[in-house]
Amino acid sequence: MSELHLTGVRPWGGDLSDVDIKDGRIAAVRPAGGVVPEGALDGEGRLLIPSFSDVHVHLDSTRLGLPWRPNDSPGGVWANMLHDRAHWRDAEVPMTERSTRMLELLIARGVTRVRGYAQIDADCKLERFEAVAAAREAHAGRADVEIMAFPQAGLLREPGVPELMEEALRTGANVMGGLDPCGVDGDPVRHLDVVFGLAEKYGVAVDVHLHEPGELGLFSLGKIIERTRALDMHGKVTISHAFTLAHTPAPRLDPVLAELAELDISVATVAPPGPNTLPLLKLTEAGIRVGLGDDGQRDYWSPYGNADLLDRTWQLAFTNGFRNDEVVEHALAVGTWGGASVFSPEFRALHGVGDRPGVAVGDPADLVLLAGETPAAAVMDRLPHRTVLHAGRVVAHDLELV
Template identity: 35%
Template sequence: MTDVHPRTARPATAEGMLAAAGLVDAHIHPDKTSWGDRWMVRRPAVTLDDLIRNNILALDEYGASVEDRAFALMSNALRNGTLGMRAHVDVSTEIGLAHVEGVRAAAERIGPGLTVQIVCFPQFGLLTNPGTLDLMAASLQNGADIVGGIDPLGVESDVAGHLDAVFGLSERSGRDLDIHLHDGGEDGLAQIREIAARTRAAGMQGRVTVSHAFALCDGSLPSLRATLDEVAAAGLWITTCALGPDPVPDLDLFASHGVQLAAGSDGVRDSWSPFGTGSMVDRAHLLGYRTGAITDADLDRCYRIASTEGGRMLGIPDLTLEVDATSATRLEFDSPTIAQLVVDRPSPVRVLRHGQVL
C-alpha cells in the first residue's frame, strides 16, 4: 500500500546528517510567555476559570514587553527547527490590540525564516466581554491573520451566540477560524458537531481548527466515533499539545476516521505552567510518550504530526513537502533515524529555509 504521507526524513547528507522536515508549532501563546524574562511565581489553579483569572492578574507582573518576550521564545523555537507557527494572541477590552502588535513586531524582527500566523484570541471572553468582537475585527487589519474562539459553552454559556459571532467575523473577513475547546464529555462533542455542521454550511472545509478538543480524547463517550466521522467530513483540523494531565487523542482511532491532527506547544513558561521550551522535537517526544508510542512507525508519526501535518494545517507549501538531503527547506540532525531523534530530543545541527542557513 502506498504511503499517503510525505516522508519526514531521508538518508544522511554528505556531512552525515539526517535530513528532516521543518517543524511546525500549530498552537502556541507567545504573548503569555515569560521566556527571557525574570522567573514567574505562579498561583495555584484548579479550573479553567482559575487559569484565566491568573492570566489577567499576571498582565502587570512581566518585566519585559510582549514583543521582547515573544521574540525570545520564537527565536528559541527557530533555533530548534520550528519554521512555521500559529500564535494565539489575546485580544480583549483589557489589553486592546497591544499583544497582537507586539507579537507581529517580534515576528518581523525574526524575519522570513519563521512563518507566523496570528490568531486574535478572546481569552477573557467574547460575548461576556462586550467590545471584544469589534477589537478582534480591528486586529485583522493590524497584524492578526485568523479569527479565534473560546469554549462556547464552558466560558461563554451561549453556544449559538458565540459561534454566530466567530463564524460571522470569519466569513465577513475571509479569514480562517481556530476555536479553543476545552469542554469535555458529551457537551464537548455536541459543540464539535455544531462547529463541523457550520463549517460545512459555510463551505469552509479545511479552514477551521478546533484546538485541544478534549472531548475527542474520551473513548468512553457513546457519540465519539460518530463525532469523529463528522469532524473528518467537515475537514476540521484538531490540535493537541500533550500537556501534563490533559487528555490526548487515540492516534490510531483518529487515523482510522480520517481526522487531521497537528501538534503545538500551547503555553510556554507562562502564568498557566512553568514548563515548555518551544521545541517541537520536545513536543513530538511528549506526544509519543503520552500516547504509548513503541514502534519506529509510531515515533515517525509523532514527528509527522509535529512537522508536515502542521505545515498542511497552516497551508505553508515548503513545510508539507517530502524531504531529502538536497531540499532547500530542511533540518539536519546528528541522528541515525527519526525514531531515535524523537526519543533523544536533539537540537538540529543546521536549519535551512529556502536554501538559506538560518
C-alpha cells in the same frame, strides 16, 4: 535563482543522499558521493526531515529567558486567565520583547511555521496583538507566522470584545479564534455566530479552543461542524485541544471523526497527559489533518515549556504510549508535516502511520537537519546539533539564529 546544496544527509533516516534546493524547493535528491558544488552545506550524515510546525503557541504568554517565578496559578481556564491578567504587565521586560524572544527560540530549535495566539480582551485590548505582530515582523524571512486573534476571556462576557477582534483581523490577524462556546461564554450560538461571521467577512480561517469535556464538548463540536458545512469552510477550521475526542468511546467517536474528515476540519493538540490524551492513531487513520503545538511557555498559567517542539514531539509519543519506532516516527511526522497540513490543505494529510512526506523533489525547502541514528532515536535523544532551513535558506544552527 537561489540555490543551496546539501551533502551527506539521510532523508527520514534513509540512504545517505545529496539534495539540491532551488528557489525554495527541493529540486533533486540523489545518492551521496557525486561532485560537490562549491559552498555546499555538509550534512554530516544527519537526518533530513521537514521543519517543525508549531500550530498552537501563545506567543504573548511566556516568561522564557526571565528570572524564575514560582508558579502559583490557581488552575482552570477562567481562574488562570484572571491570574495572568493580574500579572502579565509586571514582567521584567515588555511584552514585545518577550514575544520576539519566544519566536526566536522556536525558530532556533527547528520551527519555521507558527500559528501564534494573541490574546484580545477588554483588559489588554490590542496591546498583546500588537506585540505578537511586532515579533512576526522582527522574524520575517525566518518563519511563516500566522496570528490568531484569541478571545481568552470569551467574546461575550465583557463589552467591546467582538469589535476589538474585528480590528485585529482588519490590521493583520490571519485566524479568527474561539474558546469553549458553552463553558466560557455560556451562549454557544451567539459565540460561534461571531466567530464564523467575522471569519467569513475577512476570509480567514477559524481555530476554536475546545477544552469542554464529554457531552458538552460534543455539543459544541456539533455546532462548529454545522457552521463549517453551512458556510462551505472546508479546510479552514481547526479544533484545538478537542478534549471531547479523548472522552468519547469508539461507537460514538467514529462518526464524529468521519465528519471531521469529510469537512477537512483539522485538529491541533499540545500532547496533554492523562484522560485528555487524544487518540492520535485514530485521528490520522481517519484522514484528519493533525498538528502539534507548544501552548503557553513558562508563563503565569504553568511552569512548563522550553520552546522546543522536538521535546513536545517526545511528549506526544510518550502520552500516547508509543514504543515501537514506527509510531514514534509517526509522532515526528505529526510535529513536522502534520502541522504544516494544519496551516494549509495544500499540505496533504498524513497517509497512515508509515507516511514520511516532506523531503521529496518539489517539496518546500523548509527542513531541519537533526542529529540521531534514526528518527525515533532523534526523538528520544533530542540533541542540540540542528540546522534549520526556511524557504531554502539556513536560518538557524545549533539552537542559535544565523
